[in-house]
Amino acid sequence: MIDNFPYIAVIIFIGLGIYTLMFKKNLIKIAIGVCLIENGANLFLITLGYRKGAVAPIYTLAPSGKSMVLPTPQALTLTSIVIGIATTALMLSIAMMIYKHYGTLDTDQVRRLRG
């Protein structure tokens, strides 16, 4: 049971993110929602890489007979964190530009494009 806690946390993260995207009207909160989904996906990847009792994959320091962790999920997570920073920064800077032109961050009023 305790092994599954990370997966439950993943579901909570992604669920909260989707809730925020669907029901919040503020552009900054929408950016936070995307961040929550991203954290969920990262936590999912890092949990998949966990092996009980295994050691870090440093070949020269490996004790004999113990299994080592394949570092792929960690590499994937690092890449995705870096991409996430770029996404968040861009989203927030566009929100800033929107605020400059519309004077509000409310999605109900940022609606010049329609039809």
Add this chain to the structure above:
Amino acid sequence: MNLLTHTPALIIAIPLLAAFLMPVIGRINKKTNGIFTTFALGISLILTILLAFKILSVGTQVYVFGAKSPVLTLPSGLEFPIRIMFQIDAMSIFMGLITATVSFLGAIFSLSFMDKHNGLDKYYSLLLLLTVGMFGMEFTGDVFNFFVFLEIASIAAVALIAFRGTDLGEPAEAGFKYMVVSSISALMVLFAVGIFYGQYDLLNFAALASVIKYSQLDKIALGLLIPVLAMKAGAVPMHMWAPDAYSEAPAPITMILVVASQASLYALFRVTFSLYNITLNTLAVGWIIIILGLLSMFMGVTMAIIQKDIKRLMAYHAISQTGYMFLGVGVGLAVLANPISLSQYGITAMEGGIFHIMNHAMYKGLLFLTAGALFYRTGTKDLDKMGGLAHSMKYTTIFFIIGAAAIAGLPPFNGFASKLLIYESVYRFNPLLSIIAMLVSILTLASFVKAFHSAFLGPKLPQFKEVREVPRSMVWAMAVLSCIIIFFGLFPDLIVKNLVHPAVMALIEQFKYTGTVLGGI
């Protein structure tokens, strides 16, 4: 060292390096950025054509970064593919050719189109990065790298859509919408990658395809991948970003964005055909794709008829035309498990759908460029305010007629060739689908007749007395696209036999795709 063996890497590396050189090159002169970008994309185009000849004569190319073979052999004797690699088959290079042509012409068009703007070094950097992202999505043989390239393309595309956002509110609004849509789709792709990795310890498309079992978890992954990739391609229930993004981006970027959407469409076909193939319930998934296609075709064209903004009108048509691709390939997928129907009409339907991708990129690109040319001279996108422009913009008028005839599927142009393939074969699958497709085509013609009439015909308006033909680089970009459209329309057999058919067979024959990587395993 033979550089030609490294073509797959060079096609991506040259624009990528050029993108980061842009700020330095921009110091020299205002014009150097554009010329250097055109030069870099031109080299990329030539290399893509060379690679296409090689692939169509020799077969699928596998390019492994930093090693000779994709397979890693552990001391314990275990062999598995772990390397970062490109796997380029006939389908990938088909998309690669479209990307290379369209981005090259987009750069040429930008030379004059963007001359009134500041910050051109950033514009061209982003344009090159967008191209790199699209090439990567099409060439990669690895699910995680697909995610990375998808994000590169999305981020560059968002920044380009919002490029005029410093002066205007609407582009920033469209950019934010596209950003949310594309980051959600990329994160769902990442989640699906996690599901695959957790089950099979593999990230390679070909290696995954050879072991995939269509378990409960695989179904979840497929259920995540199909909607998000269809969303990025602009299929109807998830199309809300497309008209905004297409209409607010600068015209050459809109043309490239259409191809970026098609790169997601390519990924959708790659997942369903090369990754799952007949392990999934092809009839059910095929029908899901067909219904997405029907909705896109019909909703897209009905929304287009009521538009007054010329680029928004064309954007809804882009959604509608994407429906034809979904329809053609969906029929192919629905009969994939049934060899007799597949050979009777399934392959033809898929040829129609895949050929339509290329045709759509060409004529929709041309139409968006003519809209850009009108905007460049008149400063408006509103059809009600335009009129009588045929008097002063003769070349643009001719190019618009060619593009409109091609999208409506009139005979001597390329839209007719692919639409006929779709009508014929889909009729044998289900006559109703074919009839809806023809109806949509007629509505498309009606809507373009309206647009043509209000923009070009009528007396010369006094406020457009000063309007002249657009500069030479814009005319050339449109002329090249028109020539391609007419050539494809006159010799469709040549293209279908040499380019489209190998692409379709590459999708259908999954064992060939897996075999080239796994080799002796």
